[in-house]
């Protein structure tokens with residue numbers, strides 16, 4: 549279950565501050581999408597997000613969830629229907645992990661056994677063994693584990709909308725990457741409407757279905773898919789935010805299964821080297837890929853010295869990103885070998901396919917001729 553959120557001319561003025569913190573923002577957040585609000589510090593991301601669950605009251609404008617005006621709802625009821633996860637998890641330190649996760653279901657009056665089942669289900673969902681973690685206190689967890697509990701708590705009452713304010717901001721880069729992967733895995737299953745605030749553009753590209761790049765006072769500089777923003781930033785400010793290496797970043801968004809694979813000349817590791825050499829000459833190719841009896845790639849044989857094959861190093865799968873494929877090409881010094889679920893050879897990714905993909909993305913998102 550997911551909901552559409554609409555912001556209509558939303559403005560927030562803090563008392564005693566002349567300029568509005570958020571100035572007349574309008575945007576539609578589609579049901580079931582992750583929308584990332586990204587922008588420099590102080591531009592109004594948190595203020596914009598918190599107006600959705602009315603932790604901050606808008607000064608003017610309207611916010612609707614599935615067409616219903618949030619200002620017409622009781623704020624406590626509204627907040628119980630919206631999951632909220634923040635940096636450093638914001639767990640109650642004097643409550644156990646289980647009690648933390650049970651907070652909203654408890655407020656909603658769920659029965660004890662239903663709550664207890666739900667707590668275990670949620671801990672499982674975020675990769676924490678309930679038996680081990682349920683009765684611990686937040687201080688007995690690592691930062692990444694606390695963050696997972698924070699997500700479990702936000703999801704406990706199965707809200708259609710989830711607000712996440714820099715939820716992975718306080719953990720090391722590797723844990724952060726894992727938490728991002730897990731959020732994407734969860735979302736593939738749950739399909740919530742998620743509004744996610746970060747100042748890290750790479751995080752936005754990785755997890756966002758759509759990114760809103762915000763300028764001062766939450767002015768929307770560009771609101772589009774990561775692909776479109778990388779291929780065609782709306783202006784110099786957005787381009788600056790995208791940063792160097794936009795084309796390389798695009799390669800992270802594309803999978804090997806999306807490009808046309810090329811075919812290697814193949815032979816068995818047991819084939820006579822001279823025969824392999826002859827086949828290469830006939831095919832006008834330099835290298836043959838030698839496969840074992842189960843079709844798994846083993847080594848590369850060169851046309852001039854087929855008897856001294858070089859082992860295949862990195863290979864990639866159909867699910868790998870084109871960035872992984874490029875990395876494999878650079879280490880292998882040529883095409884990247886693609887293997888299937890059982891490690892069998894399925895094809896090659898060559899440089900031309902990678903270049904072609906980036907060019908196509910540029911073309912797809914080019915400004916229409918005026």
Ligand SMILES: Nc1ncnc2c1ncn2[C@@H]1O[C@H](COP(=O)(O)OP(=O)(O)OP(=O)(O)O)[C@@H](O)[C@H]1O
Nearest residue numbers: 562563565569588589590591592593594595596747
């Ligand atoms: N309670 C408040 N009273 C007055 N001004 C505030 C208040 N809260 C925030 N502001 C101001 O409103 C602006 C937007 O703040 P907000 O926290 O929404 O930005 P942000 O983009 O989330 O920043 P960051 O990335 O640093 O968290 C800032 O200039 C901030 O100083």
